[in-house]
Amino acid sequence: MTAATSIQQAAIDAGRQPLLSVRGVKTYYGNIIALKGVDMDVHEGEIVTLIGANGAGKSTLMMTIFGNPRAREGKITYAGQDITKMATHEIARMSIAQSPEGRRIFPRMTVFENLQMGASLHNMAHFDQDLERVCTLFPRLKERLQQRGGTLSGGEQQMLAIARALMSRPKLLLLDEPSLGLAPLIVKQIFEIIKELNQKDGMTVFLVEQNAYHALKLAHRGYVMVTGNITMSGTGKELLENPQVRAAYLEGGHH
Ligand SMILES: Nc1ncnc2c1ncn2[C@@H]1O[C@H](COP(=O)(O)OP(=O)(O)OP(=O)(O)O)[C@@H](O)[C@H]1O
Ligand SMILES: [Mg+2]
Incomplete structure:
Protein backbone atom coordinates (compact mmCIF):
# COMPACT_ATOMS: atom_id res chain seq x y z
CA MET A 1 0.00 0.00 0.00
CA ILE A 96 -23.93 16.01 24.20
CA ALA A 97 -27.32 16.83 25.74
CA GLN A 98 -29.51 14.73 27.94
CA SER A 99 -33.22 14.68 28.60
CA PRO A 100 -33.29 12.55 31.75
CA GLU A 101 -36.00 10.23 32.97
CA GLY A 102 -38.62 11.80 35.21
CA ARG A 103 -38.25 15.02 33.23
CA ARG A 104 -36.23 16.92 35.85
CA ILE A 105 -37.20 20.38 34.70
CA PHE A 106 -36.90 23.28 37.14
CA PRO A 107 -40.46 23.48 38.55
CA ARG A 108 -40.25 27.01 40.01
CA MET A 109 -38.76 28.53 36.90
CA THR A 110 -40.84 29.60 33.95
CA VAL A 111 -40.73 27.72 30.67
CA PHE A 112 -38.60 30.54 29.26
CA GLU A 113 -36.13 30.36 32.16
CA ASN A 114 -35.91 26.59 31.82
CA LEU A 115 -35.01 27.02 28.17
CA GLN A 116 -32.41 29.64 29.10
CA MET A 117 -30.82 27.12 31.46
CA GLY A 118 -30.46 24.69 28.57
CA ALA A 119 -28.79 27.33 26.44
CA SER A 120 -26.66 29.05 29.05
CA LEU A 121 -23.94 26.44 28.84
CA HIS A 122 -23.25 27.47 25.29
CA ASN A 123 -23.14 30.35 22.93
CA MET A 124 -25.89 32.84 23.77
CA ALA A 125 -25.56 34.41 20.32
CA HIS A 126 -27.90 31.76 18.96
CA PHE A 127 -30.45 32.09 21.75
CA ASP A 128 -33.28 33.83 19.84
CA GLN A 129 -32.89 31.55 16.87
CA ASP A 130 -32.84 28.41 19.03
CA LEU A 131 -35.83 29.59 21.06
CA GLU A 132 -37.75 30.20 17.84
CA ARG A 133 -36.83 26.73 16.66
CA VAL A 134 -38.00 24.86 19.77
CA CYS A 135 -41.17 26.97 19.81
CA THR A 136 -41.85 25.86 16.24
CA LEU A 137 -41.22 22.24 17.21
CA PHE A 138 -43.37 22.56 20.34
CA PRO A 139 -46.06 25.21 19.80
CA ARG A 140 -47.54 24.29 23.20
CA LEU A 141 -44.45 25.69 24.88
CA LYS A 142 -44.61 28.90 22.90
CA GLU A 143 -48.03 29.65 24.39
CA ARG A 144 -46.69 28.98 27.89
CA LEU A 145 -43.30 30.69 28.03
CA GLN A 146 -44.18 32.60 31.21
CA GLN A 147 -45.85 29.65 32.98
CA ARG A 148 -43.93 27.92 35.78
CA GLY A 149 -42.49 24.58 34.71
CA GLY A 150 -44.02 22.76 37.66
CA THR A 151 -47.55 23.74 36.62
CA LEU A 152 -47.23 22.29 33.12
CA SER A 153 -49.04 19.03 32.34
CA GLY A 154 -46.95 15.85 32.26
CA GLY A 155 -46.76 15.88 28.47
CA GLU A 156 -45.83 19.54 28.39
CA GLN A 157 -43.06 18.95 30.95
CA GLN A 158 -41.72 16.18 28.77
CA MET A 159 -41.72 18.55 25.78
CA LEU A 160 -39.91 21.14 27.90
CA ALA A 161 -37.25 18.62 28.96
CA ILE A 162 -36.57 17.76 25.32
CA ALA A 163 -36.71 21.41 24.21
CA ARG A 164 -34.28 22.38 26.96
CA ALA A 165 -31.84 19.71 25.81
CA LEU A 166 -32.13 21.01 22.23
CA MET A 167 -31.26 24.56 23.27
CA SER A 168 -27.61 23.59 23.57
CA ARG A 169 -27.51 22.52 19.89
N1 LIG B 1 -29.25 5.44 42.88
C1 LIG B 1 -29.37 4.12 42.94
N2 LIG B 1 -28.97 3.44 44.04
C2 LIG B 1 -29.07 2.10 44.11
N3 LIG B 1 -29.56 1.33 43.13
C3 LIG B 1 -29.99 1.95 42.02
C4 LIG B 1 -29.93 3.38 41.87
N4 LIG B 1 -30.43 3.70 40.67
C5 LIG B 1 -30.80 2.54 40.09
N5 LIG B 1 -30.53 1.48 40.88
C6 LIG B 1 -30.78 0.07 40.59
O1 LIG B 1 -30.06 -0.26 39.41
C7 LIG B 1 -30.84 -1.12 38.57
C8 LIG B 1 -30.99 -0.49 37.20
O2 LIG B 1 -31.82 0.67 37.32
P1 LIG B 1 -32.14 1.61 36.09
O3 LIG B 1 -32.83 2.81 36.63
O4 LIG B 1 -30.91 1.82 35.32
O5 LIG B 1 -33.14 0.70 35.25
P2 LIG B 1 -34.01 1.05 33.96
O6 LIG B 1 -33.70 0.01 32.95
O7 LIG B 1 -33.82 2.45 33.57
O8 LIG B 1 -35.49 0.79 34.50
P3 LIG B 1 -36.87 1.58 34.15
O9 LIG B 1 -37.35 1.03 32.87
O10 LIG B 1 -37.76 1.17 35.29
O11 LIG B 1 -36.58 3.04 34.11
C9 LIG B 1 -32.14 -1.34 39.31
O12 LIG B 1 -32.07 -2.57 39.97
C10 LIG B 1 -32.23 -0.19 40.28
O13 LIG B 1 -32.94 -0.54 41.43
MG1 LIG C 1 -35.03 4.07 33.50
Missing part, protein backbone atom coordinates in the same frame (compact mmCIF):
# COMPACT_ATOMS: atom_id res chain seq x y z
CA THR A 2 1.43 3.44 -0.88
CA ALA A 3 1.58 6.24 1.67
CA ALA A 4 -1.27 8.10 -0.04
CA THR A 5 -3.63 5.15 0.05
CA SER A 6 -2.81 4.36 3.69
CA ILE A 7 -3.62 7.96 4.61
CA GLN A 8 -6.88 7.67 2.69
CA GLN A 9 -7.57 4.40 4.45
CA ALA A 10 -6.91 6.04 7.83
CA ALA A 11 -9.37 8.80 6.95
CA ILE A 12 -11.99 6.22 5.98
CA ASP A 13 -11.40 4.31 9.22
CA ALA A 14 -11.69 7.54 11.20
CA GLY A 15 -14.98 8.23 9.47
CA ARG A 16 -16.23 4.82 10.50
CA GLN A 17 -15.38 5.35 14.13
CA PRO A 18 -18.54 5.60 16.17
CA LEU A 19 -19.49 8.98 17.57
CA LEU A 20 -20.13 7.28 20.90
CA SER A 21 -18.53 4.05 21.92
CA VAL A 22 -19.08 2.11 25.14
CA ARG A 23 -16.70 -0.77 25.88
CA GLY A 24 -16.84 -3.21 28.78
CA VAL A 25 -18.56 -0.70 31.01
CA LYS A 26 -19.36 -1.78 34.54
CA THR A 27 -21.29 0.49 36.88
CA TYR A 28 -22.09 -0.15 40.52
CA TYR A 29 -24.43 1.33 43.10
CA GLY A 30 -22.44 0.62 46.24
CA ASN A 31 -21.61 -3.07 46.02
CA ILE A 32 -24.43 -3.86 43.63
CA ILE A 33 -23.48 -4.17 40.00
CA ALA A 34 -25.95 -2.47 37.65
CA LEU A 35 -24.02 -2.66 34.36
CA LYS A 36 -22.06 -5.87 33.93
CA GLY A 37 -19.79 -5.04 31.01
CA VAL A 38 -21.73 -3.17 28.36
CA ASP A 39 -20.57 -2.73 24.75
CA MET A 40 -22.47 -0.35 22.53
CA ASP A 41 -21.85 2.00 19.59
CA VAL A 42 -23.71 4.97 18.21
CA HIS A 43 -22.59 6.23 14.82
CA GLU A 44 -22.99 9.77 13.61
CA GLY A 45 -26.42 10.37 12.08
CA GLU A 46 -28.00 7.30 13.65
CA ILE A 47 -30.99 6.88 15.91
CA VAL A 48 -30.09 4.04 18.26
CA THR A 49 -32.54 2.73 20.80
CA LEU A 50 -32.03 0.77 23.99
CA ILE A 51 -34.97 -1.30 25.16
CA GLY A 52 -35.45 -3.50 28.19
CA ALA A 53 -37.65 -4.18 31.20
CA ASN A 54 -37.87 -2.09 34.37
CA GLY A 55 -34.64 -2.17 36.32
CA ALA A 56 -32.59 -3.57 33.42
CA GLY A 57 -30.06 -0.73 33.69
CA LYS A 58 -31.10 1.47 30.77
CA SER A 59 -31.13 4.75 32.70
CA THR A 60 -27.93 3.72 34.44
CA LEU A 61 -26.21 3.36 31.07
CA MET A 62 -27.45 6.75 29.92
CA MET A 63 -26.34 8.38 33.15
CA THR A 64 -22.99 6.59 33.08
CA ILE A 65 -22.34 8.07 29.62
CA PHE A 66 -22.90 11.44 31.30
CA GLY A 67 -20.49 10.59 34.09
CA ASN A 68 -22.89 10.18 37.01
CA PRO A 69 -22.71 7.45 38.23
CA ARG A 70 -19.26 6.78 36.89
CA ALA A 71 -18.14 3.61 35.12
CA ARG A 72 -15.96 1.61 37.51
CA GLU A 73 -14.52 -0.40 34.63
CA GLY A 74 -14.46 -0.03 30.87
CA LYS A 75 -14.18 2.88 28.50
CA ILE A 76 -16.51 5.46 26.98
CA THR A 77 -15.35 7.54 24.05
CA TYR A 78 -17.12 10.41 22.34
CA ALA A 79 -15.87 11.84 19.04
CA GLY A 80 -12.62 9.98 19.57
CA GLN A 81 -12.06 11.39 23.06
CA ASP A 82 -12.00 9.32 26.22
CA ILE A 83 -14.77 10.75 28.42
CA THR A 84 -14.87 7.91 30.96
CA LYS A 85 -13.39 9.99 33.75
CA MET A 86 -14.60 13.42 32.70
CA ALA A 87 -16.78 15.51 35.00
CA THR A 88 -20.45 15.79 34.08
CA HIS A 89 -20.21 19.52 33.34
CA GLU A 90 -17.28 18.88 31.01
CA ILE A 91 -19.24 16.21 29.17
CA ALA A 92 -22.16 18.62 28.80
CA ARG A 93 -19.82 21.03 27.01
CA MET A 94 -18.95 18.40 24.42
CA SER A 95 -22.16 18.84 22.41
CA PRO A 170 -26.30 19.03 20.71
CA LYS A 171 -24.68 16.79 18.18
CA LEU A 172 -25.73 13.80 20.28
CA LEU A 173 -29.09 13.81 22.06
CA LEU A 174 -29.66 11.29 24.85
CA LEU A 175 -33.34 10.75 25.63
CA ASP A 176 -34.55 8.66 28.56
CA GLU A 177 -38.12 7.45 28.03
CA PRO A 178 -39.57 10.50 26.29
CA SER A 179 -42.89 8.64 25.89
CA LEU A 180 -43.31 7.83 29.59
CA GLY A 181 -46.82 8.47 30.82
CA LEU A 182 -47.90 10.30 27.70
CA ALA A 183 -51.06 9.92 25.64
CA PRO A 184 -50.59 8.03 22.35
CA LEU A 185 -51.10 11.15 20.25
CA ILE A 186 -48.37 13.06 22.13
CA VAL A 187 -46.06 10.03 21.90
CA LYS A 188 -46.57 10.04 18.15
CA GLN A 189 -45.79 13.75 17.97
CA ILE A 190 -42.63 13.40 20.06
CA PHE A 191 -41.38 10.50 17.93
CA GLU A 192 -42.07 12.53 14.79
CA ILE A 193 -40.01 15.38 16.21
CA ILE A 194 -37.13 13.00 16.98
CA LYS A 195 -37.28 11.73 13.41
CA GLU A 196 -37.29 15.27 12.04
CA LEU A 197 -34.31 16.31 14.17
CA ASN A 198 -32.43 13.29 12.88
CA GLN A 199 -33.36 13.65 9.22
CA LYS A 200 -33.31 17.43 8.81
CA ASP A 201 -30.61 18.43 11.27
CA GLY A 202 -28.55 15.24 11.17
CA MET A 203 -28.79 14.97 14.95
CA THR A 204 -27.56 11.69 16.39
CA VAL A 205 -29.99 10.22 18.91
CA PHE A 206 -29.66 7.63 21.66
CA LEU A 207 -33.14 6.75 22.81
CA VAL A 208 -33.93 4.74 25.93
CA GLU A 209 -37.47 3.43 25.68
CA GLN A 210 -39.91 0.99 27.19
CA ASN A 211 -42.25 1.66 24.31
CA ALA A 212 -40.35 -0.89 22.24
CA TYR A 213 -42.65 -0.86 19.24
CA HIS A 214 -42.40 2.86 18.54
CA ALA A 215 -38.72 2.97 19.40
CA LEU A 216 -37.76 0.09 17.10
CA LYS A 217 -39.90 1.47 14.26
CA LEU A 218 -38.07 4.77 14.52
CA ALA A 219 -34.51 3.61 15.20
CA HIS A 220 -31.89 2.58 12.69
CA ARG A 221 -30.50 0.13 15.23
CA GLY A 222 -31.37 -1.15 18.65
CA TYR A 223 -29.97 -2.95 21.67
CA VAL A 224 -31.82 -5.09 24.19
CA MET A 225 -30.70 -4.96 27.81
CA VAL A 226 -31.46 -7.61 30.42
CA THR A 227 -30.24 -7.10 34.01
CA GLY A 228 -27.14 -5.12 33.17
CA ASN A 229 -26.13 -6.99 30.00
CA ILE A 230 -26.76 -6.32 26.33
CA THR A 231 -28.36 -9.55 25.11
CA MET A 232 -29.31 -8.68 21.55
CA SER A 233 -28.67 -6.07 18.90
CA GLY A 234 -29.70 -5.46 15.33
CA THR A 235 -31.48 -3.09 13.02
CA GLY A 236 -34.80 -1.75 14.26
CA LYS A 237 -36.53 -3.95 11.69
CA GLU A 238 -34.62 -7.09 12.70
CA LEU A 239 -35.45 -6.64 16.34
CA LEU A 240 -39.10 -5.87 15.58
CA GLU A 241 -39.32 -9.16 13.70
CA ASN A 242 -37.33 -11.16 16.24
CA PRO A 243 -39.59 -13.71 18.00
CA GLN A 244 -37.84 -13.31 21.37
CA VAL A 245 -38.15 -9.53 21.24
CA ARG A 246 -41.77 -9.85 20.17
CA ALA A 247 -42.59 -12.21 23.03
CA ALA A 248 -40.78 -10.20 25.71
CA TYR A 249 -41.41 -6.60 24.68
CA LEU A 250 -44.12 -6.38 22.03
CA GLU A 251 -46.94 -8.87 22.55
CA GLY A 252 -49.78 -7.25 24.39
CA GLY A 253 -47.63 -4.15 24.49
CA HIS A 254 -48.87 -0.60 24.30
CA HIS A 255 -48.97 0.03 20.57
Whole structure:
Protein backbone atom coordinates (compact mmCIF):
# COMPACT_ATOMS: atom_id res chain seq x y z
CA MET A 1 0.00 0.00 0.00
CA THR A 2 1.43 3.44 -0.88
CA ALA A 3 1.58 6.24 1.67
CA ALA A 4 -1.27 8.10 -0.04
CA THR A 5 -3.63 5.15 0.05
CA SER A 6 -2.81 4.36 3.69
CA ILE A 7 -3.62 7.96 4.61
CA GLN A 8 -6.88 7.67 2.69
CA GLN A 9 -7.57 4.40 4.45
CA ALA A 10 -6.91 6.04 7.83
CA ALA A 11 -9.37 8.80 6.95
CA ILE A 12 -11.99 6.22 5.98
CA ASP A 13 -11.40 4.31 9.22
CA ALA A 14 -11.69 7.54 11.20
CA GLY A 15 -14.98 8.23 9.47
CA ARG A 16 -16.23 4.82 10.50
CA GLN A 17 -15.38 5.35 14.13
CA PRO A 18 -18.54 5.60 16.17
CA LEU A 19 -19.49 8.98 17.57
CA LEU A 20 -20.13 7.28 20.90
CA SER A 21 -18.53 4.05 21.92
CA VAL A 22 -19.08 2.11 25.14
CA ARG A 23 -16.70 -0.77 25.88
CA GLY A 24 -16.84 -3.21 28.78
CA VAL A 25 -18.56 -0.70 31.01
CA LYS A 26 -19.36 -1.78 34.54
CA THR A 27 -21.29 0.49 36.88
CA TYR A 28 -22.09 -0.15 40.52
CA TYR A 29 -24.43 1.33 43.10
CA GLY A 30 -22.44 0.62 46.24
CA ASN A 31 -21.61 -3.07 46.02
CA ILE A 32 -24.43 -3.86 43.63
CA ILE A 33 -23.48 -4.17 40.00
CA ALA A 34 -25.95 -2.47 37.65
CA LEU A 35 -24.02 -2.66 34.36
CA LYS A 36 -22.06 -5.87 33.93
CA GLY A 37 -19.79 -5.04 31.01
CA VAL A 38 -21.73 -3.17 28.36
CA ASP A 39 -20.57 -2.73 24.75
CA MET A 40 -22.47 -0.35 22.53
CA ASP A 41 -21.85 2.00 19.59
CA VAL A 42 -23.71 4.97 18.21
CA HIS A 43 -22.59 6.23 14.82
CA GLU A 44 -22.99 9.77 13.61
CA GLY A 45 -26.42 10.37 12.08
CA GLU A 46 -28.00 7.30 13.65
CA ILE A 47 -30.99 6.88 15.91
CA VAL A 48 -30.09 4.04 18.26
CA THR A 49 -32.54 2.73 20.80
CA LEU A 50 -32.03 0.77 23.99
CA ILE A 51 -34.97 -1.30 25.16
CA GLY A 52 -35.45 -3.50 28.19
CA ALA A 53 -37.65 -4.18 31.20
CA ASN A 54 -37.87 -2.09 34.37
CA GLY A 55 -34.64 -2.17 36.32
CA ALA A 56 -32.59 -3.57 33.42
CA GLY A 57 -30.06 -0.73 33.69
CA LYS A 58 -31.10 1.47 30.77
CA SER A 59 -31.13 4.75 32.70
CA THR A 60 -27.93 3.72 34.44
CA LEU A 61 -26.21 3.36 31.07
CA MET A 62 -27.45 6.75 29.92
CA MET A 63 -26.34 8.38 33.15
CA THR A 64 -22.99 6.59 33.08
CA ILE A 65 -22.34 8.07 29.62
CA PHE A 66 -22.90 11.44 31.30
CA GLY A 67 -20.49 10.59 34.09
CA ASN A 68 -22.89 10.18 37.01
CA PRO A 69 -22.71 7.45 38.23
CA ARG A 70 -19.26 6.78 36.89
CA ALA A 71 -18.14 3.61 35.12
CA ARG A 72 -15.96 1.61 37.51
CA GLU A 73 -14.52 -0.40 34.63
CA GLY A 74 -14.46 -0.03 30.87
CA LYS A 75 -14.18 2.88 28.50
CA ILE A 76 -16.51 5.46 26.98
CA THR A 77 -15.35 7.54 24.05
CA TYR A 78 -17.12 10.41 22.34
CA ALA A 79 -15.87 11.84 19.04
CA GLY A 80 -12.62 9.98 19.57
CA GLN A 81 -12.06 11.39 23.06
CA ASP A 82 -12.00 9.32 26.22
CA ILE A 83 -14.77 10.75 28.42
CA THR A 84 -14.87 7.91 30.96
CA LYS A 85 -13.39 9.99 33.75
CA MET A 86 -14.60 13.42 32.70
CA ALA A 87 -16.78 15.51 35.00
CA THR A 88 -20.45 15.79 34.08
CA HIS A 89 -20.21 19.52 33.34
CA GLU A 90 -17.28 18.88 31.01
CA ILE A 91 -19.24 16.21 29.17
CA ALA A 92 -22.16 18.62 28.80
CA ARG A 93 -19.82 21.03 27.01
CA MET A 94 -18.95 18.40 24.42
CA SER A 95 -22.16 18.84 22.41
CA ILE A 96 -23.93 16.01 24.20
CA ALA A 97 -27.32 16.83 25.74
CA GLN A 98 -29.51 14.73 27.94
CA SER A 99 -33.22 14.68 28.60
CA PRO A 100 -33.29 12.55 31.75
CA GLU A 101 -36.00 10.23 32.97
CA GLY A 102 -38.62 11.80 35.21
CA ARG A 103 -38.25 15.02 33.23
CA ARG A 104 -36.23 16.92 35.85
CA ILE A 105 -37.20 20.38 34.70
CA PHE A 106 -36.90 23.28 37.14
CA PRO A 107 -40.46 23.48 38.55
CA ARG A 108 -40.25 27.01 40.01
CA MET A 109 -38.76 28.53 36.90
CA THR A 110 -40.84 29.60 33.95
CA VAL A 111 -40.73 27.72 30.67
CA PHE A 112 -38.60 30.54 29.26
CA GLU A 113 -36.13 30.36 32.16
CA ASN A 114 -35.91 26.59 31.82
CA LEU A 115 -35.01 27.02 28.17
CA GLN A 116 -32.41 29.64 29.10
CA MET A 117 -30.82 27.12 31.46
CA GLY A 118 -30.46 24.69 28.57
CA ALA A 119 -28.79 27.33 26.44
CA SER A 120 -26.66 29.05 29.05
CA LEU A 121 -23.94 26.44 28.84
CA HIS A 122 -23.25 27.47 25.29
CA ASN A 123 -23.14 30.35 22.93
CA MET A 124 -25.89 32.84 23.77
CA ALA A 125 -25.56 34.41 20.32
CA HIS A 126 -27.90 31.76 18.96
CA PHE A 127 -30.45 32.09 21.75
CA ASP A 128 -33.28 33.83 19.84
CA GLN A 129 -32.89 31.55 16.87
CA ASP A 130 -32.84 28.41 19.03
CA LEU A 131 -35.83 29.59 21.06
CA GLU A 132 -37.75 30.20 17.84
CA ARG A 133 -36.83 26.73 16.66
CA VAL A 134 -38.00 24.86 19.77
CA CYS A 135 -41.17 26.97 19.81
CA THR A 136 -41.85 25.86 16.24
CA LEU A 137 -41.22 22.24 17.21
CA PHE A 138 -43.37 22.56 20.34
CA PRO A 139 -46.06 25.21 19.80
CA ARG A 140 -47.54 24.29 23.20
CA LEU A 141 -44.45 25.69 24.88
CA LYS A 142 -44.61 28.90 22.90
CA GLU A 143 -48.03 29.65 24.39
CA ARG A 144 -46.69 28.98 27.89
CA LEU A 145 -43.30 30.69 28.03
CA GLN A 146 -44.18 32.60 31.21
CA GLN A 147 -45.85 29.65 32.98
CA ARG A 148 -43.93 27.92 35.78
CA GLY A 149 -42.49 24.58 34.71
CA GLY A 150 -44.02 22.76 37.66
CA THR A 151 -47.55 23.74 36.62
CA LEU A 152 -47.23 22.29 33.12
CA SER A 153 -49.04 19.03 32.34
CA GLY A 154 -46.95 15.85 32.26
CA GLY A 155 -46.76 15.88 28.47
CA GLU A 156 -45.83 19.54 28.39
CA GLN A 157 -43.06 18.95 30.95
CA GLN A 158 -41.72 16.18 28.77
CA MET A 159 -41.72 18.55 25.78
CA LEU A 160 -39.91 21.14 27.90
CA ALA A 161 -37.25 18.62 28.96
CA ILE A 162 -36.57 17.76 25.32
CA ALA A 163 -36.71 21.41 24.21
CA ARG A 164 -34.28 22.38 26.96
CA ALA A 165 -31.84 19.71 25.81
CA LEU A 166 -32.13 21.01 22.23
CA MET A 167 -31.26 24.56 23.27
CA SER A 168 -27.61 23.59 23.57
CA ARG A 169 -27.51 22.52 19.89
CA PRO A 170 -26.30 19.03 20.71
CA LYS A 171 -24.68 16.79 18.18
CA LEU A 172 -25.73 13.80 20.28
CA LEU A 173 -29.09 13.81 22.06
CA LEU A 174 -29.66 11.29 24.85
CA LEU A 175 -33.34 10.75 25.63
CA ASP A 176 -34.55 8.66 28.56
CA GLU A 177 -38.12 7.45 28.03
CA PRO A 178 -39.57 10.50 26.29
CA SER A 179 -42.89 8.64 25.89
CA LEU A 180 -43.31 7.83 29.59
CA GLY A 181 -46.82 8.47 30.82
CA LEU A 182 -47.90 10.30 27.70
CA ALA A 183 -51.06 9.92 25.64
CA PRO A 184 -50.59 8.03 22.35
CA LEU A 185 -51.10 11.15 20.25
CA ILE A 186 -48.37 13.06 22.13
CA VAL A 187 -46.06 10.03 21.90
CA LYS A 188 -46.57 10.04 18.15
CA GLN A 189 -45.79 13.75 17.97
CA ILE A 190 -42.63 13.40 20.06
CA PHE A 191 -41.38 10.50 17.93
CA GLU A 192 -42.07 12.53 14.79
CA ILE A 193 -40.01 15.38 16.21
CA ILE A 194 -37.13 13.00 16.98
CA LYS A 195 -37.28 11.73 13.41
CA GLU A 196 -37.29 15.27 12.04
CA LEU A 197 -34.31 16.31 14.17
CA ASN A 198 -32.43 13.29 12.88
CA GLN A 199 -33.36 13.65 9.22
CA LYS A 200 -33.31 17.43 8.81
CA ASP A 201 -30.61 18.43 11.27
CA GLY A 202 -28.55 15.24 11.17
CA MET A 203 -28.79 14.97 14.95
CA THR A 204 -27.56 11.69 16.39
CA VAL A 205 -29.99 10.22 18.91
CA PHE A 206 -29.66 7.63 21.66
CA LEU A 207 -33.14 6.75 22.81
CA VAL A 208 -33.93 4.74 25.93
CA GLU A 209 -37.47 3.43 25.68
CA GLN A 210 -39.91 0.99 27.19
CA ASN A 211 -42.25 1.66 24.31
CA ALA A 212 -40.35 -0.89 22.24
CA TYR A 213 -42.65 -0.86 19.24
CA HIS A 214 -42.40 2.86 18.54
CA ALA A 215 -38.72 2.97 19.40
CA LEU A 216 -37.76 0.09 17.10
CA LYS A 217 -39.90 1.47 14.26
CA LEU A 218 -38.07 4.77 14.52
CA ALA A 219 -34.51 3.61 15.20
CA HIS A 220 -31.89 2.58 12.69
CA ARG A 221 -30.50 0.13 15.23
CA GLY A 222 -31.37 -1.15 18.65
CA TYR A 223 -29.97 -2.95 21.67
CA VAL A 224 -31.82 -5.09 24.19
CA MET A 225 -30.70 -4.96 27.81
CA VAL A 226 -31.46 -7.61 30.42
CA THR A 227 -30.24 -7.10 34.01
CA GLY A 228 -27.14 -5.12 33.17
CA ASN A 229 -26.13 -6.99 30.00
CA ILE A 230 -26.76 -6.32 26.33
CA THR A 231 -28.36 -9.55 25.11
CA MET A 232 -29.31 -8.68 21.55
CA SER A 233 -28.67 -6.07 18.90
CA GLY A 234 -29.70 -5.46 15.33
CA THR A 235 -31.48 -3.09 13.02
CA GLY A 236 -34.80 -1.75 14.26
CA LYS A 237 -36.53 -3.95 11.69
CA GLU A 238 -34.62 -7.09 12.70
CA LEU A 239 -35.45 -6.64 16.34
CA LEU A 240 -39.10 -5.87 15.58
CA GLU A 241 -39.32 -9.16 13.70
CA ASN A 242 -37.33 -11.16 16.24
CA PRO A 243 -39.59 -13.71 18.00
CA GLN A 244 -37.84 -13.31 21.37
CA VAL A 245 -38.15 -9.53 21.24
CA ARG A 246 -41.77 -9.85 20.17
CA ALA A 247 -42.59 -12.21 23.03
CA ALA A 248 -40.78 -10.20 25.71
CA TYR A 249 -41.41 -6.60 24.68
CA LEU A 250 -44.12 -6.38 22.03
CA GLU A 251 -46.94 -8.87 22.55
CA GLY A 252 -49.78 -7.25 24.39
CA GLY A 253 -47.63 -4.15 24.49
CA HIS A 254 -48.87 -0.60 24.30
CA HIS A 255 -48.97 0.03 20.57
N1 LIG B 1 -29.25 5.44 42.88
C1 LIG B 1 -29.37 4.12 42.94
N2 LIG B 1 -28.97 3.44 44.04
C2 LIG B 1 -29.07 2.10 44.11
N3 LIG B 1 -29.56 1.33 43.13
C3 LIG B 1 -29.99 1.95 42.02
C4 LIG B 1 -29.93 3.38 41.87
N4 LIG B 1 -30.43 3.70 40.67
C5 LIG B 1 -30.80 2.54 40.09
N5 LIG B 1 -30.53 1.48 40.88
C6 LIG B 1 -30.78 0.07 40.59
O1 LIG B 1 -30.06 -0.26 39.41
C7 LIG B 1 -30.84 -1.12 38.57
C8 LIG B 1 -30.99 -0.49 37.20
O2 LIG B 1 -31.82 0.67 37.32
P1 LIG B 1 -32.14 1.61 36.09
O3 LIG B 1 -32.83 2.81 36.63
O4 LIG B 1 -30.91 1.82 35.32
O5 LIG B 1 -33.14 0.70 35.25
P2 LIG B 1 -34.01 1.05 33.96
O6 LIG B 1 -33.70 0.01 32.95
O7 LIG B 1 -33.82 2.45 33.57
O8 LIG B 1 -35.49 0.79 34.50
P3 LIG B 1 -36.87 1.58 34.15
O9 LIG B 1 -37.35 1.03 32.87
O10 LIG B 1 -37.76 1.17 35.29
O11 LIG B 1 -36.58 3.04 34.11
C9 LIG B 1 -32.14 -1.34 39.31
O12 LIG B 1 -32.07 -2.57 39.97
C10 LIG B 1 -32.23 -0.19 40.28
O13 LIG B 1 -32.94 -0.54 41.43
MG1 LIG C 1 -35.03 4.07 33.50
